[in-house]
Amino acid sequence: MTPSPLGWLGTLRLALVQAALGAVVVLTTSTMNRVMVVELALPAMLPGALVALHYAVQMLRPRLGYGSDVGGRRTPWIVGGMAVLAAGGITAAVAVAWMAADPAAGIALAVLAFVLIGLGVGACGTSLLVLLATSVAPGRRAAAATLAWVMMIVGFIVTATVAGHFLDPFSPARLVAVTSGVAVAAFAVAVLAVWNVEPRVRAAPGGQAAPERTGKPPFREAFREVWAEPLARRFTVFVFVSMLAYSAQDLILEPFAGAVFGLSPGESTRLSGVQNAGVLAGMLLVGVAGSAWASRRFGSMRLWAIGGCAASAAALFALALAGFVGPAWPLRASVFALGAANGAFAIAAIGAMMGYVSEGRAAREGVRMGVWGAAQAIAFGAGGFAGTAAVDAARWLFGSPLPAYASVFAAEAVLFLAAGALALQLGKPTAAHPRSAFARPSGGAIAGIAQR
Numbered sequence: 001m002t003p004s005p006l007g008w009l010g011t012l013r014l015a016l017v018q019a020a021l022g023a024v025v026v027l028t029t030s031t032m033n034r035v036m037v038v039e040l041a042l043p044a045m046l047p048g049a050l051v052a053l054h055y056a057v058q059m060l061r062p063r064l065g066y067g068s069d070v071g072g073r074r075t076p077w078i079v080g081g082m083a084v085l086a087a088g089g090i091t092a093a094v095a096v097a098w099m100a101a102d103p104a105a106g107i108a109l110a111v112l113a114f115v116l117i118g119l120g121v122g123a124c125g126t127s128l129l130v131l132l133a134t135s136v137a138p139g140r141r142a143a144a145a146t147l148a149w150v151m152m153i154v155g156f157i158v159t160a161t162v163a164g165h166f167l168d169p170f171s172p173a174r175l176v177a178v179t180s181g182v183a184v185a186a187f188a189v190a191v192l193a194v195w196n197v198e199p200r201v202r203a204a205p206g207g208q209a210a211p212e213r214t215g216k217p218p219f220r221e222a223f224r225e226v227w228a229e230p231l232a233r234r235f236t237v238f239v240f241v242s243m244l245a246y247s248a249q250d251l252i253l254e255p256f257a258g259a260v261f262g263l264s265p266g267e268s269t270r271l272s273g274v275q276n277a278g279v280l281a282g283m284l285l286v287g288v289a290g291s292a293w294a295s296r297r298f299g300s301m302r303l304w305a306i307g308g309c310a311a312s313a314a315a316l317f318a319l320a321l322a323g324f325v326g327p328a329w330p331l332r333a334s335v336f337a338l339g340a341a342n343g344a345f346a347i348a349a350i351g352a353m354m355g356y357v358s359e360g361r362a363a364r365e366g367v368r369m370g371v372w373g374a375a376q377a378i379a380f381g382a383g384g385f386a387g388t389a390a391v392d393a394a395r396w397l398f399g400s401p402l403p404a405y406a407s408v409f410a411a412e413a414v415l416f417l418a419a420g421a422l423a424l425q426l427g428k429p430t431a432a433h434p435r436s437a438f439a440r441p442s443g444g445a446i447a448g449i450a451q452r
Contacts, residue, residue: 006132006135006136006144006197010135010197010200011132011136011144011147011148012147012151013193013194013197014128014131014132014148014193014194014197015144015147015148015150015151016151016189016190016193017078017082017124017128017189017190017193017194018125018128018148018149018151018152018155019151019152019154019155019158019189020082020155020186020187020189020190020193021082021085021121021124021125021128021152021155021186021190022151022152022153022154022155022156022159023155023156023158023159023182023185023186024085024086024088024089024117024182024183024186025085025089025117025121025156026155026156026159026160026272026276027089027093027159027163027178027179027182028051028054028088028089028092028113028114028117029051029250029251029384030160030250030251030254030269030272031160031163031167031175031254031265031269031272032047032092032093032096032175033047033048033051033251033254033255034254034255034258034265034268034269035096035170035175035265036096036099037255037258037259038255038258038259038265039170039265040096040099040100040103042099042103043392044251044252044255044388044389044391044392045385045388045389045392046107047251047388048251048384048385048387048388048389049385049388050110050111050114051114051251051380051381051384051385052381052382052384052385053111053114053115053118053381054114054115054117054118054121054381055118055377055378055380055381055382055384056118056377056378056381057114057115057117057118057119057122058118058121058122058373058374058377058378058381059374059377059378060119060122060374061122061125061126061369061370061371061373061374061377062219062223062226062367062370062371062374063219063370064077064081064122064123064126064127064366064370065126065127065130065365065366065367065368065369065370065373066219066222066223066366066367066370067366068126068127068130068366069222069364069365069366069367073198074127074128074130074131074198075127075131075194075197075198077123077124077126077127078123078124078127078128078131078190078194079124079190079191079194080123080124081119081120081121081122081123081124081125081127082120082124082186082187082190082191083120083187084116084119084120084123085116085117085120085121085124085183086120086183086184086186086187087116087120087183088113088114088115088116088117088118088119088120089113089117089179089182089183090176090179090180090183091109091112091113091116092110092113092114092117092179093175093176093178093179093180094109094113094176095107095109095110095112095113096110096172096175097172097173097175097176100172118377122373122377124190125373126366126369126370126373127366128148129148129353129354129357129369129373130357130365130366130369131198132144132148132354133354133357133365133369134357134365135198144354146283146347146350149283149346149347149350150280150283150284153276153279153280153283153343154280155186156272156273156276156279157273157276157277157280159182160269160270160272160273160276161270161273163178163179163182163269164265164266164267164269164270164273165266166178167265167266167269168264168265168266170264170265170266219367222364222367223367223371225361225364226361226364226367226368226371227371229361231356232356232368232371232372235353235356235372236371236372236375237375237422238349238422238423239349239353239372239375239376239379240375240376240378240379241379241418241419241422242305242309242345242346242349242379242419242422242423243375243376243379243380243383244379244380244382244383244415244419245309245312245383245412245415245416245418245419246312246342246345246346246379246380246383247379247380247381247382247383247384247387248383248384248386248387248408248411248412248415249316249338249387249409249412250380250383250384250387251384251387251388252387252388252391252405252408253271253272253275253335254268254269254271254272255268255391256319256323256401256405256409257271257331259401259405260322260323260401260402260405261323261327261331271331271332271335274332274335274336274339275335275336275338275339276339277336277339278335278336278337278338278339278340278341278342278343279339279340279342279343279346280339280343281336281339281340281343282308282339282340282341282342282343282344282346282347283343283344283346283347285340285343285344286304286308286343286344286347286348304344304345304347304348305345305348305349305420305423306345306420306423306424307344307345308341308342308343308344308345308346308348309341309345309416309417309419309420309423310416310417310420311337311340311341311344312338312341312342312345312413312416313413313414313416313417313420314341314413315334315337315338315341316338316409316410316412316413316416317409317410317413318334318337319334319335319338319409320405320406320407320409320410320413321406322334323402323405323406324402324406345419345423353369353372356368357369387408387412390407390408390411391404391405391408394407394408
């Protein structure tokens with residue numbers, strides 16, 4: 001096999017960009033969400049709408065990916081996107097602090113901040129995944145993708161733990177200071193991580209030369225070409241449905257911990273770190289189980305996708321019961337289990353995504369990855385907003401946060417079961433594509449790194 005132009009050290013450097021990206025995102029979508037709902041006593045729909053806005057902006061991912069396809073360079077889009085994301089994160093913290101004194105002005109500034117966050121994540125994340133997919137050997141794409149995803153979860157965990165420590169005792173000024181420090185550090189890490197990696201890949205034997213800029217079709221034509229590919233369309237549907245199930249519980253977990261179990265902002269932020277630690281454990285488990293030495297039965301990505309959805313449903317049903325039991329319920333263990341189940345099904349989708357990015361018409365990798373990223377973003381925005389809106393509606397109906405959160409967690413569990421059923425259908429052979437993405441023994445991403 002031809003050596004990969006990008007070795008594992010280079011892959012690890014690029015994965016650090018994902019960690020930096022995750023460090024900023026976890027504060028804006030988890031901690032600030034909880035502060036608005038609990039400390040400021042604002043409707044849960046407000047942070048839900050803001051996070052939905054930042055996902056809606058990511059509908060531009062196909063266009064952003066197309067831009068890097070045409071230019072032939074991914075690094076400027078990665079660095080520029082990270083700069084916009086860092087600026088958006090700091091602006092969001094200022095906006096939340098401002099809401100305490102002037103809610104209208106703070107909300108207006110928050111709208112701008114979350115638009116910047118969406119643009120930054122879309123530009124940086126899309127080009128980073130394309131650079132990884134096109135710079136490593138085909139047999140290593142799943143491993144590279146998993147390493148990048150794991151590093152993003154590491155960014156979540158480290159930031160949630162460290163920021164949770166420095167946020168207590170809580171104050172708006174402390175929120176701005178902690179967020180600013182995280183954002184500046186994350187941008188510096190991303191710049192150092194990506195520095196001179198792409199030129200070395202281009203120059204290495206077997207490296208991918210930058211595509212010519214001449215003769216490129218307009219974006220609409222490139223998008224139609226990608227959408228006409230049956231494999232791209234089918235995978236887009238799965239990404240949307242599974243991520244809709246994943247995201248519906250994302251924005252209500254910390255407020256649930258504060259409103260029902262009485263956890264402080266720092267404690268609930270650390271609980272988010274426990275959940276992300278579970279996600280990491282689930283990914284590692286699937287990576288090892290899907291390695292070359294594992295049997296095909298236990299290495300099937302389709303089975304892990306279905307099992308992960310079922311386990312996520314079970315964990316959500318458990319959380320629905322937790323509030324009724326009270327403080328004696330093992331809340332941290334339940335949250336860890338939910339994260340592990342989420343990570344198990346997510347890694348199956350990621351491995352297939354990285355394998356598919358170069359399948360189909362050439363020089364459309366950015367558009368193809370952008371389409372899948374947009375589907376994920378739309379699902380996350382819709383799911384996050386729907387979850388928060390459902391909590392508000394249930395609280396109005398029941399007059400208490402306990403049955404409100406319980407009913408919403410139960411509804412999300414049912415949605416996970418529906419996603420598992422869809423994964424089961426996607427595993428069936430078809431005439432157009434006799435072996436589905438999930439049926440392929442694509443190998444253990446994590447274990448694959450250790451074997452090479």
